[in-house]
Amino acid sequence: MSLNYGRHLMAIPGPSVIPDRVLNAMHQPSPNIYEGALVDLTHSLYPDLQTVARTKAEVAIYIANGHGAWEAAITNTLSRGDKVLVLGTGRFAIGWGEWGRTTGIEPTVINFGMSDPADPAKLEAALQADTAHEYKAVFVTQTDTASSVKNDIPALRKAIDASGHPALFMVDCIASLGCERFEMDEWGVDLMVSGCQKGLMTPPGLSFIFANERALEARKSADLATSYWDWVPRFNPEGIYQNFAGTSPTHHLFGLREALNMLVYEEGVEAAWARQKLFARAIWAAIEAWGANGGDLKLNVSDPANRSRAVTCILTSNGNGTRIRNWCEEVAGLTLGIGLGAAVKGSPEWHNNFRIGHMGHLNVPMVMGILGTIDSALKALDISHGDGALNAASQIISEV
Ligand SMILES: Cc1ncc(COP(=O)(O)O)c(C=O)c1O
Secondary structure: OOOOOOEEOOOOOOOOOOOHHHHHOOHHHHOOOOOOOOHHHHHHHHHHHHHOOOOOOEEEEEOHHHHHHHHHHHHOOOOOOOEEEEEEEHHHHHHHHHHHHHOOEEEEEOOOOOOOOHHHHHOOOHHHHHOOOEEEEEHHHHHHHOOOEEEOOHHHHHHHHOOOOOOOOEEEEEOOOOOOOOOOOOOOOEEEEOOOOOOOOOOOOOEEEOOHHHHHHHHHOOOOOOOOOOOHHHHHOOOHHHHHOOOOOOOHHHHHHHHHHHHHHOOOOOHHHHHHHHHHHHHHHHHHHHHHHHHHOEEHHHOHHEEOOOOOEEEEEOOOOHHHHHHHHHHHOOOEOHHHHHHOOOOOOHHHEEEOOOOOOOHHHHHHHHHHHHHHHHHHHOOOOOOHHHHHHHHOOOOO
């Protein structure tokens, strides 16, 4: 029997749930792209993106997904043969470094595994050992979406400073912007990349680069820049056509405007962080309850301080991750995130992991609905689990 007849709920870690208001804002005829309301709307986005990232750094908007922003970050700051130090805490910083190989940069990975954050002491030691200052940049994710590990960005900055090394500090906030506290200027981040499709609640297709003075300086000697990715004309456009190196992504801009209205002017960025934190704690409490007394569910990241508030990776055994996901999707109308644990689709580990995306446009019935659906799946599939998960989650939510 299928129960899948209401509104389908996506709880994958991006794209996230798109608010109806954002969809409706996009539902309009093509505008004039050269002058008038769309130009004003475009200019209004930049200061609001700076507000979300807590920065006065320059912002460029690319018509691209996160991989595009990765490439823009690399090509605007680095040169062929440059070495970069990658702090691996799952999959995505490693992916960023690998993405750069075809441009000619040489990534070196310090791998902290799939469940632990980057260790600032190891970063400091690696930079101290690089007396010739061959590393031109350090790449890290604030949240690694595969593992749901959260890195301590201020602590990593302190480690770079303590080493006296001049490498640029480049942070991927694709899965965390708008969901986790992020203070680009206060924390001394030189360059940050993000995307619109997770905490910013807009359909995939826009990504962002935030570059401070040090990153802008690096552009002057970077020899990898190409016409499309070059940020110089985007930061100093002669006309709106240069903001996007061509035609504006008109309807994405309408959508992003509405999403930023909601995040910046209605809820407020700090309130969104607090909501994300409460929901994350509720989800962790439920998983801990399911895992009690020999239950077959476990949080991938043991220390709450190192857990993302936007995505949670859950470990199971015997392929139960895939069984739970399939039941939730087919019988109940809830799509959960696939496991990326073993990095190779099809391996046994992959079938044991699944992820809950809990970023952006979420309220209590959505969070409790996700947890209630998983609870039903565990019972329907006869997967061993502890009791009281929903009670544990609602207890946390009642703290509001
Ligand atoms: C942390 C992180 N970085 C980079 C990416 C790549 O972004 P995209 O898939 O939009 O190219 C993702 C996608 O999930 C991500 O979560």
